[in-house]
Amino acid sequence: MKWELIKKSLITTIALGAVGLSVSAQEDPLLNVTNNIVSTDQIDVDGLFNKPKQVSEADKIQHLRRQLEQKHEQMMRKKVEDMRLEEERKIARKLQKALSGQLKAMDSVSSTQSAVQKVEVKAPAPKEDKPNKFSLSGGFMSYSGEQEVDASLNIKAAFETDVSSNFAVGMSVRYVSVEMQQNNNFQILNPYSTGYYGNGYYNGYNQFGVNNTGFNNFNQNYKFNSFAFTVHSKYYFTKESRIRPYLGAGLNYNRGTMKNDDNQDNQQYYSVYGIQTRDVSVNNLGASVLAGGEVMFNDMFAFDLYVQYDRSFTSSVEDELNDTTNERVLKNLARDLEESNVFSINAGVSFFF
Numbered sequence: 279m280k281w282e283l284i285k286k287s288l289i290t291t292i293a294l295g296a297v298g299l300s301v302s303a304q305e306d307p308l309l310n311v312t313n314n315i316v317s318t319d320q321i322d323v324d325g326l327f328n329k330p331k332q333v334s335e336a337d338k339i340q341h342l343r344r345q346l347e348q349k350h351e352q353m354m355r356k357k358v359e360d361m362r363l364e365e366e367r368k369i370a371r372k373l374q375k376a377l378s379g380q381l382k383a384m385d386s387v388s389s390t391q392s393a394v395q396k397v398e399v400k401a402p403a404p405k406e407d408k409p410n411k412f413s414l415s416g417g418f419m420s421y422s423g424e425q426e427v428d429a430s431l432n433i434k435a436a437f438e439t440d441v442s443s444n445f446a447v448g449m450s451v452r453y454v455s456v457e458m459q460q461n462n463n464f465q466i467l468n469p470y471s472t473g474y475y476g477n478g479y480y481n482g483y484n485q486f487g488v489n490n491t492g493f494n495n496f497n498q499n500y501k502f503n504s505f506a507f508t509v510h511s512k513y514y515f516t517k518e519s520r521i522r523p524y525l526g527a528g529l530n531y532n533r534g535t536m537k538n539d540d541n542q543d544n545q546q547y548y549s550v551y552g553i554q555t556r557d558v559s560v561n562n563l564g565a566s567v568l569a570g571g572e573v574m575f576n577d578m579f580a581f582d583l584y585v586q587y588d589r590s591f592t593s594s595v596e597d598e599l600n601d602t603t604n605e606r607v608l609k610n611l612a613r614d615l616e617e618s619n620v621f622s623i624n625a626g627v628s629f630f631f
Contacts, residue, residue, distance in 0.1 A: 417624035
């Protein structure tokens with residue numbers, strides 16, 4: 279029974295193989311050619327044949343090494359990241375512990391100790407305002423005009439008060455003394471002489487036989503003393519710094535006396551020639567301008583340095599017909615000084631209060 283089945287199977291297999299051979303013999307020749315072309319090796323555009331590159335053992339080892347290096351690098355990065363996270367956790371734990379300790383310490387402080395204490399802060403004492411000033415100054419003074427002379431004494435006292443942060447007004451009094459000498463050639467008459475023609479101007483002799491008329495040539499000494507009363511104003515560029523520059527202007531009333539100097543040289547002419555008039559009074563109005571600066575030592579004292587220009591614009595000196603010769607000389611000298619340009623350089627100290 280078994281042998282019959284085996285035989286049937288062999289017969290069936292042989293029949294199927296014969297049928298397959300007949301079918302393959304009947305396939306299309308064009309399809310076979312196409313399959314052959316498709317399955318051929320690659321040819322580039324230039325018609326060159328590129329043989330596939332064969333992978334060598336060295337290439338395989340290199341590829342394997344790169345894979346190992348990549349895995350190693352990934353493992354190192356992971357390890358570094360783990361270490362960083364661990365350090366951050368340690369720091370966080372330390373901070374948490376420190377903060378919890380501080381909170382416990384703060385909770386243990388009693389309410390009286392933790393209460394806010396009032397601290398009294400004393401405000402700085404305001405700077406005491408000193409708007410008034412008294413100053414004393416003096417210096418070199420020169421008269422420039424018909425008479426070029428320098429003053430032998432020039433001293434000024436002034437009072438000043440602030441009217442704003444930059445402006446001040448005040449008043450001052452100044453004393454000036456000028457000494458000068460002039461060569462005079464004029465006729466001097468002794469009132470006790472009697473002339474040949476009865477008028478005493480020619481060939482006059484006194485009872486002692488001394489000729490006391492005629493023209494005489496001698497040096498005469500003169501002195502001019504004056505007081506100047508001034509009201510002035512000043513503009514200070516700043517009063518916040520240690521150095522305080524300023525400009526000022528004022529109006530002056532001047533009153534003085536021009537006289538023959540009472541010295542030994544002049545006494546002989548007073549006694550012998552009988553000079554009647556020895557002084558002339560003058561007064562006038564004028565103006566002045568000044569510029570300078572104060573250097574503060576402290577809030578009470580300062581050093582003052584300034585230059586000043588004065589000029590009179592009125593005069594009280596007038597010639598009269600009955601003026602004596604000496605009186606005319608005195609008036610001329612006084613008028614020359616009144617019309618002069620007066621320059622001075624002054625220094626002094628100031629007291630603030």
